[in-house]
Amino acid sequence: MPQKIHIRLAAHRVNASVAVNRRVPKIFTPGQVITEQNEFMRGHGTYEEEGFLKSSVAGVKEQVNNLISIRPLKSRYNGEVGDVVVGRITEVQQKRWKVDTNSRLDSVLLLSSVNLPGGELRRRSAEDEHMMRQYLQEGDLISAEVQSVFSDGSLSLHTRSLKYGKLSQGVLIKVFPSLIKRSKTHFHNLYVGASIILGNNGFIWIYPTVTNSEDGVGGFVQNLEEVVSRPERETIARLRNCILALTQSKMMLFDTSILYAFEESQKYSVPELLVPEAMVDVAILTQDRLSMAENS
Amino acid sequence: MLNKLSSFEKEFILDGVQKDIRADGRSCFDYRHLTIETGVLSNTSGSSRLRLAATDVLVGIKVELGRPLPGQDEGQILFSVECSTSASPEFQGRGGDLLSACLTRCLERMIANKKAIDMNKLIIIPEKQCWIIYVDTMILVNGGNVLDAISLAIRAALLDVKIPEISVVEDGDNYELEISDNPQACQTLDLGSWPVLVTLSEIGSKFIVDASIEEECCTVGRVTMEVSCVRKRLEKALLIRPSCQKC
Numbered sequence: 001m002p003q004k005i006h007i008r009l010a011a012h013r014v015n016a017s018v019a020v021n022r023r024v025p026k027i028f029t030p031g032q033v034i035t036e037q038n039e040f041m042r043g044h045g046t047y048e049e050e051g052f053l054k055s056s057v058a059g060v061k062e063q064v065n066n067l068i069s070i071r072p073l074k075s076r077y078n079g080e081v082g083d084v085v086v087g088r089i090t091e092v093q094q095k096r097w098k099v100d101t102n103s104r105l106d107s108v109l110l111l112s113s114v115n116l117p118g119g120e121l122r123r124r125s126a127e128d129e130h131m132m133r134q135y136l137q138e139g140d141l142i143s144a145e146v147q148s149v150f151s152d153g154s155l156s157l158h159t160r161s162l163k164y165g166k167l168s169q170g171v172l173i174k175v176f177p178s179l180i181k182r183s184k185t186h187f188h189n190l191y192v193g194a195s196i197i198l199g200n201n202g203f204i205w206i207y208p209t210v211t212n213s214e215d216g217v218g219g220f221v222q223n224l225e226e227v228v229s230r231p232e233r234e235t236i237a238r239l240r241n242c243i244l245a246l247t248q249s250k251m252m253l254f255d256t257s258i259l260y261a262f263e264e265s266q267k268y269s270v271p272e273l274l275v276p277e278a279m280v281d282v283a284i285l286t287q288d289r290l291s292m293a294e295n296s
Numbered sequence: 297m298l299n300k301l302s303s304f305e306k307e308f309i310l311d312g313v314q315k316d317i318r319a320d321g322r323s324c325f326d327y328r329h330l331t332i333e334t335g336v337l338s339n340t341s342g343s344s345r346l347r348l349a350a351t352d353v354l355v356g357i358k359v360e361l362g363r364p365l366p367g368q369d370e371g372q373i374l375f376s377v378e379c380s381t382s383a384s385p386e387f388q389g390r391g392g393d394l395l396s397a398c399l400t401r402c403l404e405r406m407i408a409n410k411k412a413i414d415m416n417k418l419i420i421i422p423e424k425q426c427w428i429i430y431v432d433t434m435i436l437v438n439g440g441n442v443l444d445a446i447s448l449a450i451r452a453a454l455l456d457v458k459i460p461e462i463s464v465v466e467d468g469d470n471y472e473l474e475i476s477d478n479p480q481a482c483q484t485l486d487l488g489s490w491p492v493l494v495t496l497s498e499i500g501s502k503f504i505v506d507a508s509i510e511e512e513c514c515t516v517g518r519v520t521m522e523v524s525c526v527r528k529r530l531e532k533a534l535l536i537r538p539s540c541q542k543c
Binding site (some may be wrong): 003005006007008009010011088111137138139140141167168169170171212226227230232233234236237238240241269270271274275293 | 300302312318324328329543
């Protein structure tokens, strides 16, 4: 059963940049001169040297009146109150869990910020502390919301809603946090047969749509035995490859762009989407559809 | 492995492999996309850089003159693998030493295959002078399946090696080696057929090729096959030597 293995020279690699309205966005690199005039104010990501305004990070320019700042492409996640994040438990401590959310410091999930079985207003007893590991262990994935930001920049999370909690079977993708577009809702049930959580911290969770919802349990008790069928797996794999194609071309990720990419990728089989040409093709077609939708 | 997965993610990967559809849509025997380039390091005799999706390895080869080991009439090939501290959080400080030692041992076992690699071709003056090849590998990013990537990169770098032409001047008992000054006068290394390693990872009851880093967390055991192509009187034969590892 001969398998095709794709090997190519690095010199023949594909250019992944996608033109928006026939212009390729200009990316500034650290040390590059932005402008020579002195009347601009310096924002984040810039510094002044010898009368020139230079960039200190790799990113795109944002200009508001006469304030110039550079938004970095790849950075650690800076949390804000109200953001939806997907995180992985790294430690179980006395009354809290430490969660890795791709930020500079691990975020904190307090025991008092989670929904325990037995109702909302249950008092946290000493037994709950001992049972912490039974609710969330090291390595578990959760979806949560940022409740507050500590003075050192670390985040305090909460899962005080039925839509947050431990995540069951699915696929996790890590992208740059700057590529996730802020929108009203980050939980999407796509019509193609899978659901997606776009965490603001760059962690994207794709999972099969659950048809039955258990209420009152707060999302901590799940069935390890549920089986994901083959067509659902193909949908999830295709969504994963489409998201990686959009990420490679540095396009913003939101439910519409992902759905357009999914539809445009139907002409390739799922493993073919891992080839760079296919990824760039899908990204260009998605950008065309987005521009058409904007202009109409 | 520091990269821990939740029990649900492991269950998803396990079930997917049994159904022959992995997380990225590949079947059990599909490789990811490979990109390769040679001649990247100017201060070496040969070098290569290989990218296998996320995995990134860099190989530099230096060729020097030296004495062969006593009793053996062949050259030497010395491997060293280094894990860059930025490749993975677990490689901080001395964390990468265990993986480096394990990979170096695997590579040393690879050259014990006398039928594929002919070390006698490295001899210049029998028992006095031979070529010693230093193969240094650095793992820049660990995205799974590092051993296969290293073996492919080493093969590419060895094919890129240029050694200067040497002529031996005999003077009774004394030998003198004349190394050509002309940078164009060099020859490529001929070692026979250098093998390539293929690692099969066991997940559940099935084997997969080219495991990603999440799939490596779910592996129970690994078998590495050394595959080389030996030409004997116009016949091609495939020699496979397995080495098993229980994780």
